[in-house]
Amino acid sequence: MTALANTTLASPTPEQDISALRADFPTLAQQVNGHTLSYLDSAASSQRAQPVIDAMLHYETHDHANVHRGVHTLSHRATSAYEGARETVRGFIGAASINEIIFTRGTTEGINLVAQSFVEPKLKAGDEIVVTHLEHHANIVPWQMLAAKHDVTLRVAPVNDDGSVDAQAVTDLLNERTVILAISSVSNALGTILPLETIIAHARTLDIPVLVDGAQAVPHTPVDVRKLDADFFVFSAHKMVGPTGIGVLYGREVLLDAMPPWQGGGDMIREVSFDGTTYNELPYKFEAGTPNIVGAIGLGAACDYLLGIGMQRIADYEHALLNYLTQQLSDCDDIRLIGTAPHKASVVSFLMDDVHPHDLGTIVDQKGVAIRTGHHCAMPIMQYFDVPGTARASLAFYNNTDDIDALIEALEDVRRMFR
Amino acid sequence: MSQDDLQNLYREQVLHHSRNPVHRRVVDDATCVCEGNNPLCGDKLTVYLTLNDTTVSDVSFEGSGCAISVASASMMSDMLSGVSRDEATSLLDDVLSLFAIPAEQPAMLASQPDAPVTALGAVRRYPSRIKCATLAWHAAASVIAGNNNTTTVSTE
Numbered sequence: 001m002t003a004l005a006n007t008t009l010a011s012p013t014p015e016q017d018i019s020a021l022r023a024d025f026p027t028l029a030q031q032v033n034g035h036t037l038s039y040l041d042s043a044a045s046s047q048r049a050q051p052v053i054d055a056m057l058h059y060e061t062h063d064h065a066n067v068h069r070g071v072h073t074l075s076h077r078a079t080s081a082y083e084g085a086r087e088t089v090r091g092f093i094g095a096a097s098i099n100e101i102i103f104t105r106g107t108t109e110g111i112n113l114v115a116q117s118f119v120e121p122k123l124k125a126g127d128e129i130v131v132t133h134l135e136h137h138a139n140i141v142p143w144q145m146l147a148a149k150h151d152v153t154l155r156v157a158p159v160n161d162d163g164s165v166d167a168q169a170v171t172d173l174l175n176e177r178t179v180i181l182a183i184s185s186v187s188n189a190l191g192t193i194l195p196l197e198t199i200i201a202h203a204r205t206l207d208i209p210v211l212v213d214g215a216q217a218v219p220h221t222p223v224d225v226r227k228l229d230a231d232f233f234v235f236s237a238h239k240m241v242g243p244t245g246i247g248v249l250y251g252r253e254v255l256l257d258a259m260p261p262w263q264g265g266g267d268m269i270r271e272v273s274f275d276g277t278t279y280n281e282l283p284y285k286f287e288a289g290t291p292n293i294v295g296a297i298g299l300g301a302a303c304d305y306l307l308g309i310g311m312q313r314i315a316d317y318e319h320a321l322l323n324y325l326t327q328q329l330s331d332c333d334d335i336r337l338i339g340t341a342p343h344k345a346s347v348v349s350f351l352m353d354d355v356h357p358h359d360l361g362t363i364v365d366q367k368g369v370a371i372r373t374g375h376h377c378a379m380p381i382m383q384y385f386d387v388p389g390t391a392r393a394s395l396a397f398y399n400n401t402d403d404i405d406a407l408i409e410a411l412e413d414v415r416r417m418f419r
Numbered sequence: 420m421s422q423d424d425l426q427n428l429y430r431e432q433v434l435h436h437s438r439n440p441v442h443r444r445v446v447d448d449a450t451c452v453c454e455g456n457n458p459l460c461g462d463k464l465t466v467y468l469t470l471n472d473t474t475v476s477d478v479s480f481e482g483s484g485c486a487i488s489v490a491s492a493s494m495m496s497d498m499l500s501g502v503s504r505d506e507a508t509s510l511l512d513d514v515l516s517l518f519a520i521p522a523e524q525p526a527m528l529a530s531q532p533d534a535p536v537t538a539l540g541a542v543r544r545y546p547s548r549i550k551c552a553t554l555a556w557h558a559a560a561s562v563i564a565g566n567n568n569t570t571t572v573s574t575e
Contacts, residue, residue, distance in 0.1 A: 355486075356484065356485035356486060357485075358460050358462075358485040358487075358548070358551065359429070359485045359486045359487070362425075362428075362545055362547075362548060363425060363429075366424075366425050373460075374459060374460055374461055375461050382461070388460075388461035388462070388463070388483050388484075389460070389461040417425070417426075417429050417434075418429075418434070418486075
């Protein structure tokens with residue numbers, strides 16, 4: 001507890017502090033196990049902002065009908081809200097056209113779509129797919145499935161002992177056999193920010209397509225897909241104060257246009273007959289069936305809400321909060337941080353002496369502190385650090401230093417229990 | 420849930436078993452080996468049983484897991500070593516039922532009211548942790564009931 005007495009802590013300045021916005025998050029205004037909830041699990045799923053809930057409720061209460069089909073008023077309203085959300089998302093990530101914004105179930109579905117519709121049709125024996133060691137299972141397994149089905153190799157760029165990834169470690173693996181580089185922007189397990197600018201610039205010189213898993217980047221930092229120069233960029237709404245079950249695949253229009261449809265059904269067709277079927281144009285070609293209309297509306301409201309605050313302002317405050325959390329934990333002799341890359345976002349993974357993360361997680365929960373424990377759907381990086389899992393505290397702009405102090409205090413209970 | 424519930428779960432008996440597990444060893448010539456996985460948590464225990472026609476002569480385990488899963492595996496190894504196969508089957512049933520009854524009811528084993536494993540009954544107040552407590556027991560049950568020599572069980 002010496003950390004709390006230290007007055008030189010790098011805590012956010014009052015100008016940076018935007019945690020008053022937590023009042024917009026009804027879930028956070030509750031007691032859990034008799035204590036104020038300190039929600040430090042936003043990397044798993046963020047809480048929902050009231051304007052998001054309101055937008056979804058308004059749609060469900062007043063405007064619901066199927067989209068792109070009816071001539072009646074509600075169908076018009078539903079279509080315009082759904083397509084309005086697409087335009088909002090386009091602006092949020094800086095895409096050139098709404099044709100490049102495909103609504104999916106989430107990041108995982110976006111990656112599977114690209115794996116099966118963009119990569120698989122052009123695979124030939126000897127091809128290589130490149131990922132890094134710190135990917136989420138969602139950016140490993142779809143590629144392993146392709147590798148198992150075709151005679152291709154999955155190549156894995158190594159991480160450093162501090163959890164950072166050198167651009168060269170990735171670019172060294174790129175060659176004329178590489179069919180795609182699939183890489184995270186931010187590691188969900190460690191918080192490492194990857195040097196995508198250098199990596200993508202190099203891939204571009206070799207004409208290698210790049211898919212960026214942006215699930216952990218979008219909630220924490222401004223994203224401009226054109227500046228990033230990614231071919232595909234995928235993310236989920238529920239990590240960015242929006243609902244579950246909806247996400248986005250951004251793809252460069254020229255690539256999406258050349259890809260075959262992924263799933264067949266209604267909405268993705270132009271004309272169907274038993275002699276043959278023609279497909280709809282982008283983005284509808286990739287949205288078979290009635291979509292998650294209310295989810296898209298919630299996602300659009302989430303983008304508006306975050307843009308209203310300003311992504312750079314969010315990034316700056318979270319960075320200050322991350323420094324505070326990192327310093328607090330570093331001051332404890334019995335805490336080992338897993339992942340101490342120089343460039344990190346919003347996530348701290350740690351272990352306490354020989355206490356198993358699950359015991360730790362159960363004990364701090366008694367003080368209303370919600371953290372994630374386990375392998376964080378990134379088992380290979382846990383294997384790299386030779387740990388079965390970690391405790392992970394992840395931050396959002398609605399967190400404040402009180403939440404972090406609550407965690408540090410609850411860790412005292414863990415020590416008492418296991419002493 | 421309160422701090423008292425927590426003290427009740429991580430009570431001395433449980434912590435003692437997790438810190439100083441009995442029968443924690445690999446047995447190369449065990450007749451049955453079962454790997455128990457709790458993928459969500461990362462608990463991974465291997466249970467070794469040496470069986471003959473009528474008796475469970477030795478039970479041990481190795482692996483990594485949280486305090487609850489290790490304590491439970493330790494208690495299980497202690498309870499099952501040296502009992503008859505019939506007794507083992509009925510003990511496994513009793514213990515797995517103990518974790519399945521509502522938390523409000525006392526955690527008791529009809530045959531052994533004071534068995535250390537009853538101390539783990541408090542885990543029933545933590546639904547996400549019940550599988551930690553049952554992991555080793557499911558592993559042993561899968562070999563004893565199924566007469567398989569090598570099995571893998573998962574609590575997910």
